[in-house]
Amino acid sequence: MSRVATGARPIDLRLAESALVGARTAAEPASFSDWFAEQSRRAWMRVERVPLDALVDWSADPHSGVIGHRSGRFFTIEGLDVRVADAPVDRWCQPIIHQPEVGILGILAKEFDGVLHFLMQAKAEPGNRNGLQLSPTVQATRSNYTRVHGGNSVPYLHYFQRPGSYRVIANVRQSEQGSWFWRKRNRNVVVEVTEDVELLDGFCWLTLASLHRLLAFDDLINMDSRTVLSCLPFAGEHVPYSGSSDFGAALARSCNPGAGSVHSTAELLGWVTEMRTRTDLRAARVPLTGLPDWHHADGAIVHDSGLFFEVIGVEVQAFGREVAHWRQPMFAVRETGLVAFVVRRIGGVLHVLVQARAEPGFVDEVELAPAVQCTPANHDYLPAAARPRHLDAVLGAPAGRVRFDTTLSEEGGRFYHARTRYLIVEDDGDTEIEYDRHRWMTLHQGAELLRHSYYFNIQARSLLACLHSVIGR
């Protein structure tokens, strides 16, 4: 009785086929690297740091110090006062980005010769250290697409504004960095069309196999692409992966709901509820003026230790396809972060170790994070008890156990040169797990939870996309 067309090939099978294509397809660029190099010649940005008080159109409220755009839209930078009971660091203050609008991160999908392709965009953003990165088809805030900034209309936007008219492959709201954003949510959406789609300059169609291959390059697939890819319903009973390695086979089995799991999904859900209930984190938005432990220096807002991040101003000039000029505040992150999945084969089925992690900006206190998520350099400042449990183990893992290791960028519209090393390490079965805050989970359980909001944080979602990319190797 479901309205889904009967006889349609199941989506998990179609995604697997797209992930396992062996060669370039006719719809893809003849050479991705040539195409991307050409895009880089045709569109670029000049980004310079400027003092916060030199940001035309942006100003600090004279009382609270909150930094906002004169339109009242986009985002504000405010102060946050955080208290966490029973934590190694039980109180701190920090600037935070408040962006109440829910944006769209949308990828358009279409079959060419029976294989699903995804429409990606070579996009420059001011925070990118390397110019262009590969972004979703559409990456737009409400201010963007209602054109508060007076810019051009957003190409392909209409496919995502009423996706019910098309075949919806994924459509779910997810959080972003809970340490830097106050309750930010974006809609992650993948829509499949059968009609002809005009291929605009700066866009290209790629199979999942190509996207997976490109994920291994530093700073290429941007954060928004990674989160949307992670929401693809790749788990299912039709997954035909025949991993050539034992690891690949265990990964493929992990995608199959028929495979066993250490915990039932009901148990995992109850545990998430427990973790959320037991966490006593209180975060209050406070003035930026006089924020304890932070001060103004050289036109930026910096932590007294010099660590964590700075609030800076940038002046941006975009050239090429679009010519534009604006200034905006950003968070500048100096040190490279590290997030790592610890994975283990249990009964021949790959399991991922997830951590119930509280971040002050989460809508619901706790989300599932990688076993390691930190900025190693910051731990010079933080107490030893705050040192992540599995940090030394993943950094010291022998090369033969490292399944993925790439440094990727965080969102280039808000974060300046923020990079994170994404690492997936298979443990030797002996890692000592703190079972209170950690659980083993299969990929099919992960895919089930990803149909709903706020189970996996952005770092875990990025790593899920990375882990899935290994499947075809």
Place this chain on the structure above:
Amino acid sequence: MSRVATGARPIDLRLAESALVGARTAAEPASFSDWFAEQSRRAWMRVERVPLDALVDWSADPHSGVIGHRSGRFFTIEGLDVRVADAPVDRWCQPIIHQPEVGILGILAKEFDGVLHFLMQAKAEPGNRNGLQLSPTVQATRSNYTRVHGGNSVPYLHYFQRPGSYRVIANVRQSEQGSWFWRKRNRNVVVEVTEDVELLDGFCWLTLASLHRLLAFDDLINMDSRTVLSCLPFAGEHVPYSGSSDFGAALARSCNPGAGSVHSTAELLGWVTEMRTRTDLRAARVPLTGLPDWHHADGAIVHDSGLFFEVIGVEVQAFGREVAHWRQPMFAVRETGLVAFVVRRIGGVLHVLVQARAEPGFVDEVELAPAVQCTPANHDYLPAAARPRHLDAVLGAPAGRVRFDTTLSEEGGRFYHARTRYLIVEDDGDTEIEYDRHRWMTLHQGAELLRHSYYFNIQARSLLACLHSVIGR
């Protein structure tokens, strides 16, 4: 590989058996009405309205007017400024209860002679118009159970503080009234034990069949009991209901995941995302002092129209089992609310019409609500366009189509004499549905969503418990 004991009888079967028990069991009171009458003689409250400024331990902040307890715990009453784009009422201000603590609503379950029983409490609360109502085993805020109020310890609490040690039947955080609470969440939890449990005065074991029978009495099963009951995983493939009526059979089929549905669950989830994204509701906490359209009168805060609700003070004296005396603010609700499910048999499977409804206090903008949810008397004040679409249809339904009709109380700890008529009406198949904001859903789809937070609002959850109660009739 799941740790759930193999060979255990499935929970949906055990719940069905408890719902279909034909007679009183040995573990239940010999006569529930005698037991309840006896409880009423042994515990009662005297509640008197007093002016807000006469509340010892509570005071209004001199600047903001926000009403809080001197301990800083429990809850505050603040102002809320709400804007909703494209709505018949697109801006209003109101007082709202801010209770950031996540409480526990817990029911203890245990088998007697192979049948699941649930431990319920006869509990007096100041807002109850009729003294005692039947509450969950434990109904406690964090302030409660950390004993900020200096009262007695909460009986049976330990079963719910580390439920992982027992068999967890349900454990999920859910919202409460989004029109009266700011982001209130409670943990709904059902834990099964096999050990002996001391039966304390004021408590009794009841089967689901008895609870379902008692749901038909006005103001007996309290709101907290209803929401916990709604989270029981009653849907499943083992549901053996053999409805004696066609309606009962359609209801039983609706609980079976093998039965068809108008929409796939993926479609429903995508639609919820759409509704959440499209809703542009902005609510800001503001001072209570000078709140537009509200004023102080006779020691209360009232709307200029005299409608909606009042913020009042009460003085409470509890006698009997416990002797206590306190004062507190409450929301007094004069007019009886109405919430109604419209249900329809489609392909022999019962479907419920749900409405994507925005309420200012929701964590995530929109939850699924009954097709009708309103206070009919308030519509004298509101514009005609705000009149609920199916209100006249459900009020005018012929008696033969009314499947449930009982007036029940809302939470007696915060709401004074707040009552709602809960109505379930089977439509004739001709109701004109506004498909944009409404969808048909089966009970097994509802049960799947109820494993997660914030899909169904408290009114819909109450009605789901009521609808399920019809199954054994």
